[in-house]
Amino acid sequence: MTDAPDTLERPRSQWRDVWLQFRSHKGAMAGLAVFVTLILFVTLGPLIWRIDPTYIDPDPVRMIRGRNQPPSWAHPLGTDQLGRDMLARMMAGGQVSIAVGLVAMSISVLLGTLVGVLAGYFRKLDNPLMRLTDLFLALPLLPLLLVMVMLFRDALARALGPETGTFLMIVTAIGVTSWMQAARIVRGEVLALKEREFVLAARSIGTPSRRIILRHILPNVMSPIMVAATLGIASAIITESALSFLGLGFPPDFPTWGRLLFDGVDYLQQYPERVIWPGLAISLTVLSVNYIGDGLRDALDPRIRGR
Amino acid sequence: MRDTTAPPPLVRVRGLKIHFPIYTGLFRRHTGDVRAVDDVSFDIWPGETLGLVGESGCGKSTCGRALLRLYEPTAGSVQIAGTDIATLDAGALRRARPMMQMVFQDPQASLNPRMTLADIIGEPLSEHTTLTQDERLARIYELMDQVGLNRRFANRYPHEFSGGQRQRIGIARALALNPKFVVCDEPIAALDVSIQAQVVNLLEDLQDRLGLTYLFISHDLSMVRHIADRVAVMYLGRIAELSPRDALYERPLHPYAQALLSAVPEPDPARESSRRRIILKGDVPSPARPPRGCRFCTRCPQVMPVCREVQPELAEVEPGRLVACHLYTATTQTAGPTGGTEATEHVQQGETP
Numbered sequence: 074m075t076d077a078p079d080t081l082e083r084p085r086s087q088w089r090d091v092w093l094q095f096r097s098h099k100g101a102m103a104g105l106a107v108f109v110t111l112i113l114f115v116t117l118g119p120l121i122w123r124i125d126p127t128y129i130d131p132d133p134v135r136m137i138r139g140r141n142q143p144p145s146w147a148h149p150l151g152t153d154q155l156g157r158d159m160l161a162r163m164m165a166g167g168q169v170s171i172a173v174g175l176v177a178m179s180i181s182v183l184l185g186t187l188v189g190v191l192a193g194y195f196r197k198l199d200n201p202l203m204r205l206t207d208l209f210l211a212l213p214l215l216p217l218l219l220v221m222v223m224l225f226r227d228a229l230a231r232a233l234g235p236e237t238g239t240f241l242m243i244v245t246a247i248g249v250t251s252w253m254q255a256a257r258i259v260r261g262e263v264l265a266l267k268e269r270e271f272v273l274a275a276r277s278i279g280t281p282s283r284r285i286i287l288r289h290i291l292p293n294v295m296s297p298i299m300v301a302a303t304l305g306i307a308s309a310i311i312t313e314s315a316l317s318f319l320g321l322g323f324p325p326d327f328p329t330w331g332r333l334l335f336d337g338v339d340y341l342q343q344y345p346e347r348v349i350w351p352g353l354a355i356s357l358t359v360l361s362v363n364y365i366g367d368g369l370r371d372a373l374d375p376r377i378r379g380r
Numbered sequence: 381m382r383d384t385t386a387p388p389p390l391v392r393v394r395g396l397k398i399h400f401p402i403y404t405g406l407f408r409r410h411t412g413d414v415r416a417v418d419d420v421s422f423d424i425w426p427g428e429t430l431g432l433v434g435e436s437g438c439g440k441s442t443c444g445r446a447l448l449r450l451y452e453p454t455a456g457s458v459q460i461a462g463t464d465i466a467t468l469d470a471g472a473l474r475r476a477r478p479m480m481q482m483v484f485q486d487p488q489a490s491l492n493p494r495m496t497l498a499d500i501i502g503e504p505l506s507e508h509t510t511l512t513q514d515e516r517l518a519r520i521y522e523l524m525d526q527v528g529l530n531r532r533f534a535n536r537y538p539h540e541f542s543g544g545q546r547q548r549i550g551i552a553r554a555l556a557l558n559p560k561f562v563v564c565d566e567p568i569a570a571l572d573v574s575i576q577a578q579v580v581n582l583l584e585d586l587q588d589r590l591g592l593t594y595l596f597i598s599h600d601l602s603m604v605r606h607i608a609d610r611v612a613v614m615y616l617g618r619i620a621e622l623s624p625r626d627a628l629y630e631r632p633l634h635p636y637a638q639a640l641l642s643a644v645p646e647p648d649p650a651r652e653s654s655r656r657r658i659i660l661k662g663d664v665p666s667p668a669r670p671p672r673g674c675r676f677c678t679r680c681p682q683v684m685p686v687c688r689e690v691q692p693e694l695a696e697v698e699p700g701r702l703v704a705c706h707l708y709t710a711t712t713q714t715a716g717p718t719g720g721t722e723a724t725e726h727v728q729q730g731e732t733p
Contacts (some may be wrong), residue, residue, distance in 0.1 A: 087496065146459075270490035274553070277448050278504045284624030292494040375494055375537040 094372040101368020102362035106367050111358055114168030120159075126328050127159040141344060150350055153336065163350055166328035169313075170310050173329070173359060177309035180248025182302045185255025191287055192256070192292070193263025203260065210253045216316075221246050222321040239323050243316060247309050255301035262294040268290055296370045303366030307359035386596035389423035391447065391561055396456035396466075398439075398446050402668060414668045416442040418617040419456070421694065426560070429587065429594040431625070432610030433601060433640070437664065439617040440597045441485070444563040447595065448480050449473060460667045462559055478508050478732050483583075485566040493536035495547055497524075498534040504556040510647035523552040526589075527582060544575035551582065555590070563595045568603060576600075580607055590665045601644045605629055609698075613637045616675040617667055619694055622702040637674045674706065682707060 095101055119126075130136040139156035140350060142148055150159035192202035222242065229238035267290065275285050314331015316322035323329055330351040337347035371377045397420075417439045424430045429529035432440050446453050449465050458465045460480055468476060481504075484490035491500055501520050505511055511519065533551055538546055547567060564583065568576040580603060586592060598604050602612055605625060611620040613636065621634035625692040633639045639658040646652040660679045663697050667673050671678050677687040686706050697708040 123693070158480075270484045270486055271492040273445075273450055274484060274490050274550075275503065277477070277482045277490075278507055278553075278557075279448055279474040280503065280507050282509075288495075289492050293492070353481070376539045 082358055083211065090375075091369075091372045095368050098368035098371055100374075104364030104368065107357055107361040108365060111167065111354065111361070112171065115164050115171060118164040119168075122160055122164065124158040124161040124163040126157060127326050129155050129157060141340070144188055144346075151344070151346065153275065154340065157335075157348065159350065162167040162328040163330075163354065166330045166333050166351065167354060169240070169362045170330040170355070173240070173247070173313045174306040174358065176244040177247035177251070177313070178302055178305035180244060181252040181309070182255055182298060182303050183246065184254035185301060186258040186259050186291075186294075189259025190263055190290060193260040194267055194282070194286060194290065199260075202256075206253045206256050207364075209250065212230065212250075214250050215319075217250060218246050218312075218316060219319070219321055222316070226321075234284040235324070236327070239306075242355065243313055244309075246316075247261070247312050251305060251308060255298065255305070258270055258297045258301060259294050262297055263290055266293050292373070295373050299373075303363045306362045307355075310355055310358065311322070322338060341345040382701050383584060385696055387426060390426045390428075390461055391424040391595070392457075393423070393447065393713065394421045394457045395667040396446060396458060398442055398451055398452040398564060408456055412668050413454075415617050415670060417446060418670070420614075420617075420619055421456075421621055422612055422619065424561070424593055424595060424700065426593055427587070427591055428609045429596050429607055431604035431611040432595060432597045433599060433604050433611060434614035435599065435640070435664065437667070438614045439667070440599075440614055441565050443614070443695045444595055444597045447563055448482055450482075478504070479559055480563070480647040481554035481557065481563060482563045483547070483550050483554050483567045484607060486570050487543055487550050488538070488570070490550050491546060493538055496535050497541075499531075500538070500549060501552045501556055504553060508557055519556070526586065526700065527552045532726060542575075545576055547571060547579050548582065551579075551586070555586065558590070559592070561595070563597070565597050565601070567596075568598065568600065576603065583607065592727075593664075595708045598726070605644075606646050613640060614672055616664060618675050618704065619702075620676065620704055624700050627698075633694045633697065633701060633708060634676075634683050634705050635680050635707070639681075673702075 107338075112185055130139055136156050140154055142152040142156075144151050148158050148160065150163060152158055153162070168359055188202050188206060191216040192199045192206075225242050228237065229242050232238060233241065271334055272285060272289055275289055280288070310331060313329060314334055317325075317329055317332045317335070323332070325332075334348060334355070337344070337351065396417055397415070398417040399560045400416050401410050402412045402414060403409060404411045420439075420443060422430065432443065434440050444453060445456050447453050447465070449458070449468075452464045456466060456698050461478075463476055465473070465476065465480070468677075470557055495503075498517070498520050502516055503522055505516050505519060509516075520534065524531055524534065529552065530543065533541070533545075538549065541549065547570075548565075567583070568579055570580060580641075582606060583594065584597075587594060594607075596604065597631075608625050608697075610622065611625050611628050613620045613628075613634065621628065621632065621637045623633070623637075628637065631643060632641050639660050642656065642658045647653050658681065662679050664680055665675075671688070672691075673689050674680070674687040674692050677683050680687065684706060690706070692704045692706050692709060694702045694704040695709050697703050703709075
């Protein structure tokens with residue numbers, strides 16, 4: 074008892090360390106800034122820029138005159154082939170695209186991690202779960218999505234309204250068809266980790282399996298999960314665009330970034346900016362999320378932290 | 381060395397077998413077993429240190445881990461303080477965990493890199509006790525004092541420590557629940573020599589203060605000589621000889637123990653020059669196909685025909701000394717325990733004569 078315990082710093086929560094390290098990661102902070110800006114743009118933007126993104130002028134003459142306008146004060150990003158305001162469509166589309174990306178990614182990472190950890194940790198579950206993963210990997214995804222959409226879209230739309238119903242169906246469809254990569258990576262990591270001596274040490278202490286998984290396994294498979302998650306957002310946004318393009322996602326007049334992109338492709342030569350804006354928005358989202366993931370991964374690893 | 385009428389042994393191992401199944405072929409058929417530990421029996425008395433030595437792959441670590449039921453034993457019983465660990469169900473085993481703990485070989489691998497020192501040492505406390513945050517912290521500091529770690533280190537992560545310090549963390553974690561019995565699985569093998577001495581002295585010191593009982597697994601024969609009271613020599617999954625330390629190092633009885641101990645270098649150059657090494661020929665047979673008869677018969681310099689047929693049992697040949705060798709149990713031949721005759725037979729790995 075040479076020095077009194079109260080003069081010492083109490084063991085503190087590691088989340089403060091994580092935040093301190095995250096802040097020192099320049100790329101991650103830039104990514105966070107861009108991502109927050111994008112979110113503010115799509116959520117607060119429509120409150121300021123109050124043009125209805127689906128408004129088409131009912132007067133045919135004015136509608137035809139107002140088509141394909143270049144940028145002006147009235148329409149900062151111009152108008153599309155039906156005279157709808159592009160800025161308003163970008164904002165409305167961003168809401169849906171970012172929400173789909175985040176939710177679908179969460180579903181797929183949760184599923185992937187769950188399957189991967191269970192398969193890696195419990196030997197009995199390994200074979201059935203990995204064969205299930207192989208099964209999903211072998212399924213042709215687009216036809217599967219088409220079937221799911223055909224079967225469930227109307228039922229869900231009736232139950233929850235067309236927008237919520239379609240949203241739920243799309244994120245579930247993307248989520249349950251994209252968890253396999255994460256599951257495989259996580260399983261591999263868990264297989265290696267569970268043979269490490271600290272897991273054996275936890276067992277010798279008498280820690281039950283669920284707490285070994287939560288306390289020792291999951292924090293150590295964080296890196297591959299982060300990578301899978303950040304890449305997952307990008308592919309979810311793109312898959313949603315593809316679905317909408319095939320007419321199986323949201324209704325055609327309902328803007329999403331993917332939809333805007335595909336609509337713009339037809340006018341690529343005359344009005345390239347109509348592809349550039351949604352493309353830029355998708356790229357920025359993906360890039361910023363990747364950098365955030367990178368920074369989080371570093372911040373969660375005590376070996377890198379404080380360097 | 382020890383009076384057998386004294387208190388009953390703390391650890392009582394009888395006929396312990398651990399076989400790892402081998403699956404081969406397209407259908408993963410069960411085609412054999414690796415007999416990592418095959419019919420091992422010994423006792424450890426309270427407050428004693430039993431050294432367990434042998435070459436790599438002879439089953440020392442597997443045996444130590446099976447004692448704490450980190451591997452499921454294939455057969456046999458392990459009684460620690462009267463409880464048969466080998467047959468407890470999951471709940472009872474968990475409640476029995478505090479009395480037996482383990483110090484691991486690689487201090488780098490045995491500490492979770494994502495937990496702070498306080499979390500690592502505190503994990504057994506949060507699993508088995510209902511201490512408040514402050515009581516828990518006080519106990520963590522107390523443990524850190526006991527193993528000689530500065531209290532200021534409580535917030536640091538394992539990678540910030542040296543090997544010796546990490547091993548101290550591992551020891552503190554093992555001591556957190558006041559165990560009676562600690563398995564030290566080569567706790568010094570991954571450390572450099574100056575640190576080895578510190579850690580071994582710490583272990584001895586803790587044994588004196590807390591009345592611990594150790595199973596000290598090592599391949600470092602001089603270190604075992606320093607710390608152990610009795611020493612068991614293992615070869616290919618079986619105990620070849622179990623003797624009090626001084627008697628064993630003075631005059632090993634089993635031919636394998638003789639060969640093993642002849643490899644220990646002498647610090648005294650005069651004696652070192654006269655030291656006669658027994659060089660064994662051939663390789664250790666595969667534990668999946670051990671030789672019939674004595675496990676050591678393929679390499680033994682004093683092999684007899686009976687050795688290839690009959691497996692010798694561990695028997696007391698001198699007071700307190702147990703040896704599994706026909707040289708001592710059979711009356712066919714008088715013991716000539718100073719080995720050194722060259723093994724002339726050429727034996728391939730796993731060959732059964």
